[in-house]
Amino acid sequence: MQEKDEETISILARYLAQIISKSATQDPNGLEQALQSIISPVIAKEISENKDKMIDALYPIMGGMISKYVAQAIKELMETINKKIEQGFSVERYKRKLKAKLSGVSETELLLEESADAHILAMFIIHKESGLLISEAHTEESNIGDPHMVASMASAIKDFINDWISNNKAEKEEVQILSYGKETLYIESAGSVYLIAFLDSDPDYEMRSDINDFFASIVKRYADFFQSFNGDDAAKEVHELSKKMYAYLISHNDRQPDGNNKKSFNPAKWGLIFLLSALLFYVGYRLKIYYDMNMLENRVTEQTGEIVTIKNEEGHYILKGILKEPSHFKAIQNILSQSPYAKEIGVDLSLSVGGVKKLIAQQKKQLEAQKEMLLRLNNAYQKDLQTLKHQVVPELDTLKKEQTQLKKLLESYKNEKRKLQQLMELEKNLYAALDHAFANNPYYIKKTHNLNFAPLHLFEVGKVEPTGTKLPLVTASFKKYLHVLLPYKPYIKQILILSFSDTKGNAVHNQLLTEKRAKNMLSYFLKDPAIAHSPMRSLIQTRGEGEKFPVMVNGQEDMNASRRIEIQFTLDHNKINSMINHYLEKQ
Amino acid sequence: MISRKIVLIGDFATGKTSLIRRFVDNQFSDTYLSTIGVKISKKIIPLEKTTLQGMIWDIEGGTETKPVNKTYLIGAHGAILVADGTRYETLEHIEMYRALLHKNNAKIPLVLVINKCDCLSDEARHAMTEKAKTMYGDGIKNIFLTSAKTGEGVEEMFFAIASEIVGS
Numbered sequence: 001m002q003e004k005d006e007e008t009i010s011i012l013a014r015y016l017a018q019i020i021s022k023s024a025t026q027d028p029n030g031l032e033q034a035l036q037s038i039i040s041p042v043i044a045k046e047i048s049e050n051k052d053k054m055i056d057a058l059y060p061i062m063g064g065m066i067s068k069y070v071a072q073a074i075k076e077l078m079e080t081i082n083k084k085i086e087q088g089f090s091v092e093r094y095k096r097k098l099k100a101k102l103s104g105v106s107e108t109e110l111l112l113e114e115s116a117d118a119h120i121l122a123m124f125i126i127h128k129e130s131g132l133l134i135s136e137a138h139t140e141e142s143n144i145g146d147p148h149m150v151a152s153m154a155s156a157i158k159d160f161i162n163d164w165i166s167n168n169k170a171e172k173e174e175v176q177i178l179s180y181g182k183e184t185l186y187i188e189s190a191g192s193v194y195l196i197a198f199l200d201s202d203p204d205y206e207m208r209s210d211i212n213d214f215f216a217s218i219v220k221r222y223a224d225f226f227q228s229f230n231g232d233d234a235a236k237e238v239h240e241l242s243k244k245m246y247a248y249l250i251s252h253n254d255r256q257p258d259g260n261n262k263k264s265f266n267p268a269k270w271g272l273i274f275l276l277s278a279l280l281f282y283v284g285y286r287l288k289i290y291y292d293m294n295m296l297e298n299r300v301t302e303q304t305g306e307i308v309t310i311k312n313e314e315g316h317y318i319l320k321g322i323l324k325e326p327s328h329f330k331a332i333q334n335i336l337s338q339s340p341y342a343k344e345i346g347v348d349l350s351l352s353v354g355g356v357k358k359l360i361a362q363q364k365k366q367l368e369a370q371k372e373m374l375l376r377l378n379n380a381y382q383k384d385l386q387t388l389k390h391q392v393v394p395e396l397d398t399l400k401k402e403q404t405q406l407k408k409l410l411e412s413y414k415n416e417k418r419k420l421q422q423l424m425e426l427e428k429n430l431y432a433a434l435d436h437a438f439a440n441n442p443y444y445i446k447k448t449h450n451l452n453f454a455p456l457h458l459f460e461v462g463k464v465e466p467t468g469t470k471l472p473l474v475t476a477s478f479k480k481y482l483h484v485l486l487p488y489k490p491y492i493k494q495i496l497i498l499s500f501s502d503t504k505g506n507a508v509h510n511q512l513l514t515e516k517r518a519k520n521m522l523s524y525f526l527k528d529p530a531i532a533h534s535p536m537r538s539l540i541q542t543r544g545e546g547e548k549f550p551v552m553v554n555g556q557e558d559m560n561a562s563r564r565i566e567i568q569f570t571l572d573h574n575k576i577n578s579m580i581n582h583y584l585e586k587q
Numbered sequence: 588m589i590s591r592k593i594v595l596i597g598d599f600a601t602g603k604t605s606l607i608r609r610f611v612d613n614q615f616s617d618t619y620l621s622t623i624g625v626k627i628s629k630k631i632i633p634l635e636k637t638t639l640q641g642m643i644w645d646i647e648g649g650t651e652t653k654p655v656n657k658t659y660l661i662g663a664h665g666a667i668l669v670a671d672g673t674r675y676e677t678l679e680h681i682e683m684y685r686a687l688l689h690k691n692n693a694k695i696p697l698v699l700v701i702n703k704c705d706c707l708s709d710e711a712r713h714a715m716t717e718k719a720k721t722m723y724g725d726g727i728k729n730i731f732l733t734s735a736k737t738g739e740g741v742e743e744m745f746f747a748i749a750s751e752i753v754g755s
Contacts, residue, residue, distance in 0.1 A: 127662065128662070129661050129662025130591075130592040130642075130661075130662030130663070130664065131592060131642070131644075131662060132590045132591075132592055132642060132662075133590065146629060148590060148629055148640065148642060149627050149628070149629050149642070152592070152627040152642045152644070153627045156623060156625045156627060156644065156659060157623055159656070159658040159659060159661075160623040160624060160625070160656065160658070160659075162658070163656055163658045230589070231589045231590040231591055231640075231664070232588075232589050232590075233588055233589075233590060233640075234588065
């Protein structure tokens with residue numbers, strides 16, 4: 001039997017190829033349907049019963065395909081990176097380079113990071129059963145089209161895939177990521193709804209977690225609304241959801257490295273902004289200076305007709321030019337002084353040959369004019385001088401005379417003032433001079449400014465001739481007295497030699513006795529030539545005082561002391577007073 | 588505005604896609620049908636008291652070897668059962684589709700459509716209508732003879748299912 005079957009199979013095999021080939025030409029649809037109805041269930045059965053065997057059988061093909069697609073994906077990624085690197089003069093490249101330098105992260109890593117940054121373009125919340133859109137939010141740049149249709153279609157696709165997965169796997173799983181090109185749909189299901197996020201690239205684990213957290217918060221808050229959703233998009237919850245999703249979408253995109261995140265500080269970005277700002281400012285500053293310098297050059301040319309250039313030489317601006325007209329030096333200096341750059345611009349101007357000749361001619365002319373002017377001035381000066389001489393000299397002489405007279409008057413006045421002063425202080429000065437001269441003389445009486453020789457007992461009882469060894473001392477004292485009084489001679493009325501007697505005996509006798517003793521004392525003094533020829537001689541007079549002024553000691557007369565000689569002077573007060581009055585009147 | 592999911596279901600090549608193309612405002616490419624077995628279209632349907640936004644799911648026609656994807660039927664608020672007037676067996680298969688729909692939602696409003704009526708003779712029209720009438724009830728609230736080619740009955744049919752959905 002078995003042999004018969006093998007024979008039958010051998011015969012059928014011989015003709016089967018021909019039958020299939022013929023059917024393929026005559027009725028391709030019929031053949032396709034016939035084969036499909038046989039082969040498909042067989043393959044499905046084989047996969048379900050011998051999964052491992054099928055995997056082993058398919059791996060050489062599928063593994064190769066997977067490797068091929070992975071390699072292709074890496075190639076595309078590298079191409080993207082290379083393309084970005086090759087964007088030679090783009091601002092983005094320099095931004096990236098700067099960021100790499102500032103952050104210490106390589107440019108390739110940054111590019112990979114950029115490649116991995118996913119932005120959410122739109123978010124849909126879809127009713128799971130009906131596939132109806134409950135709410136959605138999308139960015140302005142997203143090109144979603146009709147969100148209701150997109151939601152339904154996405155729901156259909158998800159259902160299709162889920163259905164396909166559940167047919168092929170024992171465990172029920174749901175599709176979470178759908179990618180097409182760069183676009184990606186991230187799907188998260190919960191309760192009666194699911195959320196679909198449309199992204200511009202695959203979300204990483206962190207981003208998925210973030211979306212899930214957001215979705216969980218939405219589901220928790222609106223669970224009742226979702227369950228009772230009746231397709232009415234006028235419900236307030238629909239708008240609330242839309243707002244929440246939009247806010248999330250914007251905040252999420254702002255958090256991305258290339259989003260416009262204003263909350264986080266990005267040193268590379270701000271560093272770049274700062275450098276660019278500084279560069280712009282510097283360029284602007286340089287351009288302004290360049291413009292101002294050009295304007296200055298033009299102003300010089302407009303106002304003077306001279307061609308000048310302002311050049312920057314080793315950081316200093318120099319105005320250079322060869323002038324035709326010497327007077328333009330000053331004009332250019334004036335223009336420069338009015339410029340805000342006056343202190344920053346040096347001047348290096350020279351004259352052309354013609355200009356130099358002009359300058360020499362001008363200077364010569366100026367010198368001649370100055371010379372002529374000086375001559376004129378000199379003549380005028382001489383003339384004025386002569387006139388002045390005639391007018392001034394006599395006046396000067398008069399003034400000199402007046403000055404001399406005034407000097408004399410002044411001298412006279414001073415002299416008289418001095419004399420007046422001397423007169424007013426004469427008595428005081430005289431007494432002071434005597435006190436000073438006779439400070440150590442025991443016979444000088446300070447109170448009366450007299451000389452009293454009583455202690456010397458110059459006269460014996462009844463005798464008229466002075467005696468004793470002390471007589472030279474008396475003469476010396478008298479001579480000194482005269483010497484001190486000499487400067488005051490014009491104002492001294494007299495110098496008196498007074499003689500006193502004791503009270504013993506007759507008063508008349510004593511009177512006569514004292515008169516003789518006074519005269520004898522004068523005679524003794526005159527034996528000295530200095531006294532005899534003294535200018536004061538004419539003023540010396542004698543007088544006998546008799547017994548009128550005896551010397552009393554403890555109530556009894558000292559007879560020896562009573563017989564004494566005293567010398568005193570008298571000032572001419574009338575004369576002094578009249579002179580004082582005379583000077584005072586003059587003053 | 589209220590959105591509702593409306594499914595079109597019926598055998599392969601009964602003219603479901605053509606009916607939608609005739610009626611809707613906005614639709615995806617037909618290529619989706621051959622890739623994932625469904626195509627979504629949208630139609631704003633103004634009714635007497637409200638306006639309905641119909642999200643119309645054109646489900647790939649079933650065959651003996653490839654049944655329709657039941658997942659697409661879940662959550663439908665109304666369904667249009669489409670048969671080809673020129674193929675009798677497609678009308679017979681309507682029962683199967685009704686059963687599928689009732690499995691998910693026993694109260695789902697249904698409309699039965701005999702399409703391609705422009706190709707039918709009066710006799711054939713009558714025969715098909717009579718057969719369809721035997722299916723009336725049990726969810727089917729209306730029967731329409733339509734032609735995607737001439738437009739006959741198309742709009743009326745869509746408005747009818749919309750009214751049934753809103754009224755249900």
